[in-house]
Amino acid sequence: MKRFLETGNFAITEGAIxxxxxxxxxxxxTPATEIAEAMSKNLPKVGGYxxxxxxxxxxxxxxxxxxxxxMKTMTATSGPGFILYADPYGWAIGCEIPIVVLNSxxxxxxxxxxxxxxxxxxxxxRYPTQxxxxxxxxxxxxxxxxxxxxTVEAFYLSERFRTPVTIxxxxxxxxxxxxxxxxxxxxxxxxxxxxFMDRKVxxxxxxxxxxxxIDLPPTVLxxxxxxxxxDWTPTEEGYDIETVEAHHKxxxxxxxxxxxxxxxxxRHETLFLDDDPDIIVVSFGTASRTVKTAVKKAREKGLKIxxxxxxxxxPFPDELFNKKSTYLSVELDYDGQMVREVERAxxxxxxxxFFGKCGELPTVAExxxxxxxxxxxxxxxxxxWEKEVW
Amino acid sequence: MDRLSKKYLRARKxxxxxxxxxxxxxxxxxxxxxxxxxxxxxxxxxxxxxxxxAGRQTFATWQGDNFAGTHGRVYAIAxxxxxxxxxxxxxxxxxxxxxxxxxxxxxxxxxxxxxAQMTVLVCDNLGYQSTxxxxxxxxxxxxxxxxxxxxxxxxxxxxxxxxxxxxxxxxGATFLARHVSMDGxxxxxxxxxxxxxxxxxxxxxxxxxxxxxAKNALGSRNAVxxxxxxxxxxxxxxxxxxxxxxxxxxxxxxxxxxxxFSAALRDSVAEIQRRYxxxxxx
Ligand code: SF4
Numbered sequence: 001m002k003r004f005l006e007t008g009n010f011a012i013t014e015g016a017i018x019x020x021x022x023x024x025x026x027x028x029x030t031p032a033t034e035i036a037e038a039m040s041k042n043l044p045k046v047g048g049y050x051x052x053x054x055x056x057x058x059x060x061x062x063x064x065x066x067x068x069x070x071m072k073t074m075t076a077t078s079g080p081g082f083i084l085y086a087d088p089y090g091w092a093i094g095c096e097i098p099i100v101v102l103n104s105x106x107x108x109x110x111x112x113x114x115x116x117x118x119x120x121x122x123x124x125x126r127y128p129t130q131x132x133x134x135x136x137x138x139x140x141x142x143x144x145x146x147x148x149x150x151t152v153e154a155f156y157l158s159e160r161f162r163t164p165v166t167i168x169x170x171x172x173x174x175x176x177x178x179x180x181x182x183x184x185x186x187x188x189x190x191x192x193x194x195x196f197m198d199r200k201v202x203x204x205x206x207x208x209x210x211x212x213x214i215d216l217p218p219t220v221l222x223x224x225x226x227x228x229x230x231d232w233t234p235t236e237e238g239y240d241i242e243t244v245e246a247h248h249k250x251x252x253x254x255x256x257x258x259x260x261x262x263x264x265x266x267r268h269e270t271l272f273l274d275d276d277p278d279i280i281v282v283s284f285g286t287a288s289r290t291v292k293t294a295v296k297k298a299r300e301k302g303l304k305i306x307x308x309x310x311x312x313x314x315p316f317p318d319e320l321f322n323k324k325s326t327y328l329s330v331e332l333d334y335d336g337q338m339v340r341e342v343e344r345a346x347x348x349x350x351x352x353x354f355f356g357k358c359g360e361l362p363t364v365a366e367x368x369x370x371x372x373x374x375x376x377x378x379x380x381x382x383x384x385w386e387k388e389v390w
Numbered sequence: 391m392d393r394l395s396k397k398y399l400r401a402r403k404x405x406x407x408x409x410x411x412x413x414x415x416x417x418x419x420x421x422x423x424x425x426x427x428x429x430x431x432x433x434x435x436x437x438x439x440x441x442x443x444a445g446r447q448t449f450a451t452w453q454g455d456n457f458a459g460t461h462g463r464v465y466a467i468a469x470x471x472x473x474x475x476x477x478x479x480x481x482x483x484x485x486x487x488x489x490x491x492x493x494x495x496x497x498x499x500x501x502x503x504x505x506a507q508m509t510v511l512v513c514d515n516l517g518y519q520s521t522x523x524x525x526x527x528x529x530x531x532x533x534x535x536x537x538x539x540x541x542x543x544x545x546x547x548x549x550x551x552x553x554x555x556x557x558x559x560x561x562g563a564t565f566l567a568r569h570v571s572m573d574g575x576x577x578x579x580x581x582x583x584x585x586x587x588x589x590x591x592x593x594x595x596x597x598x599x600x601x602x603x604a605k606n607a608l609g610s611r612n613a614v615x616x617x618x619x620x621x622x623x624x625x626x627x628x629x630x631x632x633x634x635x636x637x638x639x640x641x642x643x644x645x646x647x648x649x650x651f652s653a654a655l656r657d658s659v660a661e662i663q664r665r666y667x668x669x670x671x672x
Contacts, residue, residue, distance in 0.1 A: 023473060044662035049473050049655055053466065054500040061463045061497075062470035068457065069474025087460045091467075095457075221455045222475030224433040228450050230458035231441070239402060239450050240458070 002182040008144035008174040009034035012102060012167075013042055014182050015151030016074050018189075019196060021100070022048035023073040025062035027055055027081060030114040031171040032104040035076040056081035060088035060101065064164075067092070067099045068229065070199055070220040072155060076102035078171075079121055080111055082128070089164055090129035093136075093254060095229035096208065098158035098199070098218055100151065101128075102167040104174040105285075105332075107359045116359035117170035117286055119332035125168045126314045133251040135258035137265055138166045138314035140284040144178040150311070152194045157265060159197040161257055162218045168313060170332065172286040172361070201225070207238030210249035212256035214264065258315060267311035268320055271295055276323060277306035279374055282342050283330040284310050287361060291330050294367035305371055318345035326351045326374055330367070334358055353380055394422050398432055399451050408447040411613035413597030413620070416571035417513045418448055420595075421484065424581035436475060437482050438464050440494070443520045443599070444486035444513035452482075462494025465501040468508045472652040480585060481507060487514040490592075491527040491547055491554055498592075502563040505589040506651035511581065512592060513571075515599035516607075523602030527554075530623075530635050533607045548635060555594065555641045564589035566642040570624040571597035572617065573638060580640055587645035588653070596620060596636050 004010065012035055016024070024043060026036035040050040049066075053059035056077050063073040077085065082103045092099050107113035108120045125138045137157055141147040147169055154165040183189045189196075200217035202208075204225035208216060219227045219238075228238030233247045241247075258265070271292065273280065283291045288309040295307045306325075310317050321327070324347045329339045336354040343352045355362060355370050373380055395404050399422065408414045425435065437452035439445035441461040449458040459467045468481050475481075490498050490512045501508060517526040517535055524537035528548050532541045547554035548568075555566045565587040567580035577595060584591035597620070598604065604616035623635040630637055649657075 023470065025470060044659045045666045047659060047663055049659060051469065051473075051655075054496050057463065058466040058497050058500065061460070061466035065467035065470025065472075066474045067470075068467070069471045071474045073470070087463060091460050091463075221436050221457055221471060222479055224454065226454060228456045230439075230449055230456075231460050232446075232449075232458065238456075240446065 001188050002184060004180045004182065005177060006144065006180050007034060007177055008147045008169065010038055011144040011148035011180045012076070012151050012174070013038040015148035016100065016155070017042060017046055017048070018182070019152045019155035020072045020198070021074045021155065022046070023051070023063060023066045023071050024048070025051040025053050025059040025066070025073070025075050027053050027059045027077065029056070029078045029081045031106060031175050032076045032078050032081070032102065035102065035174065056084035057087050060085045061091070064088050064092045064097055064099050067097045068095065068220065069222050070201065072098070072199060074100040074102070076104065078104050078106050079108045079118070082121055082124060086129045090131065091231055092164045093129060093134050094231060094250070096162040096218060096254070097229070098162055099164045100154040100158055100167065101164055102151070102169060105168065105170040113359050115171060115175075117172045117332050117361070118358055119170060119285055119287065119337070121168065122313070122331075122333070122337040125166050128164075128166065134254040136166065136314050137161060137163065137258060137312070138168050139267070140168045140311060140313045141173055142285050142288050142309070144173065144176055144180050147173050148180060148182065149192060149194060152196070156195040156197050159199060159218075160214050160264065161261075162216065163258070168285070170285050202227070206236055207234050208253060209236055210252055212253065212260045214257055214261050262315050265312045265315070266317055268317055269309040269311060270320065271307040272299055273306040273308070273323065275304060277325055278304045279328055279371055280306045280308055280323065280325045281328045281330055281367075282308045282338065284313055284338070285332065287330050287332050287357070290361045290364055291367060294364040294371070297364060298368060298371055303371060303375065316341045316345065321345035322347070324350050326353065328353045328355060328370065328374065330355045330362055332356070332358055332361075355380065394419070394426055397426065398422050398453055400453055403451040406447055406451075408443065409601040411600040411611070412443075413571045413599070413617065414443060414447055414513055414515070417511060417595050417597050418451070418484070420571070420574070420577045421482070421511055421581055424578045424585060427578065428582055428585060430480070434478070435480050435482050436471065437484070438468060439483065440464050440485035440489035442486035442488055442518070443515055444484055445489065446520065448484040462489050462492070463497060464489070465494055465497040465508065465510070469501055469504065469506045469651060472506050472508070473655065477653060477656070480509065482585070483508055483510045485510060485512055487512055487516070487528050488518050488526050499558070499561045502558050502561040502590045504651040505562055505564055505648055507588050508590060509581070509584045510592040512594045514594060514596045516596065516603050519599045519602040523606050528596075535603075535606050550637070558592060559642045562590070563592055563642065564644045564647060565591035567640045568594045568636060569596070569638050570620050570636055571595055572621055576638070583640065583643065583645060588650045589646065589648065596624070
């Protein structure tokens with residue numbers, strides 16, 4: 001085991017290379033630039049390539065292009081670059097090409113605040129491209145160590161599901177300096193729960209059957225299989241076609257290969273849910289770190305408060321919200337994006353409230369004040385904003 | 391085309407899905423002929439296409455590996471793919487004028503800058519024809535299209551003083567040529583040279599669109615008229631006439647004069663790896 005005091009950016013690079021990533025294409029953007037820098041330094045040492053593209057749209061297309069040629073590849077960006085990924089995301093989802101994408105969220109919209117954490121791409125990550133008819137896999141780390149581990153997992157899932165897997169991090173995860181353990185031996189990797197999968201090659205000549213199966217090898221160009229992949233609706237052979245009947249098949253595949261195998265993807269952390277807590281706090285990413293401290297301290301004071309932290313964020317883990325309670329979604333945005341998902345998933349006789357911060361983490365004191373108000377049935381006034389429903 | 395079709399193309403896609411009378415087939419055929427004359431096998435090529443008539447009608451015609459990229463992005467896809475596939479395999483791209491000179495121009499310039507091996511055959515139907523016939527970046531001035539109903543008033547990128555090939559040359563392209571689709575032998579010759587350049591090659595080829603361009607610009611879908619019109623407005627470089635729009639021939643040939651993108655990157659990575667293993671430290 002190697003131990004470092006390093007940033008999340010460094011940890012992510014180590015995880016990617018460990019998972020077999022041999023090409024990274026990027027475009028400088030705060031706060032994800034350091035991943036590109038670390039990749040440009042470390043990939044060549046293991047025979048891998050770093051490409052700096054003309055823009056983010058080009059960067060992800062290059063990474064997907066290389067992945068379509070059989071390489072394990074990755075790209076990383078932040079919000080303003082993430083929206084330029086919309087185009088290649090669609091291509092990778094539709095052609096069913098494995099690739100890992102990291103988004104270190106900052107404060108938006110547009111350029112916003114560049115060097116501070118946000119969580120405004122909760123829904124963007126679910127719908128990274130247009131057109132619908134697909135499910136997405138999104139993993140949300142809350143530390144440098146977990147970012148390393150989830151990078152490895154993202155590569156593993158992308159191979160099994162033949163699809164882009166998004167790591168939805170934030171500025172504190174990627175920039176934060178933390179203790180990181182990098183396993184070296186197979187035993188150490190296994191003990192850490194890391195999973196690996198090599199690239200396999202679909203031998204064609206057909207594209208894919210209409211099935212929700214995972215573990216079908218992806219189509220790979222350049223292997224003389226007669227492979228065909230395109231941005232159009234494919235027939236089962238891979239030809240372009242424009243009929244509703246034909247479109248049904250790939251749509252079914254893109255949705256249900258993920259929807260029917262959430263057990264392979266699901267990860268979460270929960271705390272104190274066994275005694276029907278009065279409040280269940282829901283949060284992900286770095287926001288969950290102060291939330292966890294606040295919940296633990298509240299317990300010490302005798303308050304019945306629990307916590308749910310989805311780690312696999314999409315598909316959204318509805319099954320975790322099966323208890324009647326008062327839910328509190330704590331997010332790094334002011335618009336309460338996750339509120340809607342929690343509200344949808346929780347029992348109908350539960351309540352949902354929201355506390356949002358942006359560019360900085362909620363403090364334990366702030367959270368305790370909120371818990372207090374909720375327990376007394378007082379309305380929340382986060383930063384002077386009264387939300388009638390929440 | 392029978393022998394060539396059997397050897398290289400997929401029965402399902404031949405005859406072509408293009409409109410009857412369309413000149414795209416001439417571009418397509420010239421490229422397949424060039425590959426045949428160079429004695430390429432199906433497995434020596436990965437064939438990529440874009441959006442629009444040029445892309446859609448040529449996608450999955452090749453018996454080997456095929457892809458169709460998002461609009462304007464195939465040049466970026468190709469640069470990534472270039473690093474993943476065997477260096478000896480050629481990437482061939484059949485794309486439209488809107489794709490190359492409009493939405494994808496930034497990616498195209500950077501593909502030229504990096505000299506990534508790809509043979510880009512720009513099949514130019516003088517505008518956006520698959521969407522019904524709007525003007526593009528090579529539409530001649532004065533021409534009526536669905537989005538220039540009073541005649542195309544903007545300048546275009548084949549005018550001598552602002553030729554897109556000059557921009558691509560300045561951007562680093564190592565082989566550039568321009569033709570009209572009825573150039574036949576000369577077009578095949580240019581395409582052969584383009585494919586033999588281990589670097590970025592682009593052959594700009596204007597072809598007659600009978601369905602939309604001809605209907606708007608000439609007021610008729612008569613194939614003979616539009617074929618004659620395109621031919622009349624083309625002349626070899628140095629033999630221009632008063633009405634010449636397209637100066638044909640090899641515009642720039644610096645084939646194999648500078649390192650190819652993926653080869654250079656492979657070499658540099660191998661060198662770093664050697665040094666790193668030698669030093670054995672971070
Ligand atoms: S619209 Fe024009 S360019 Fe397109 S296939 Fe028909 S004739 Fe050819």
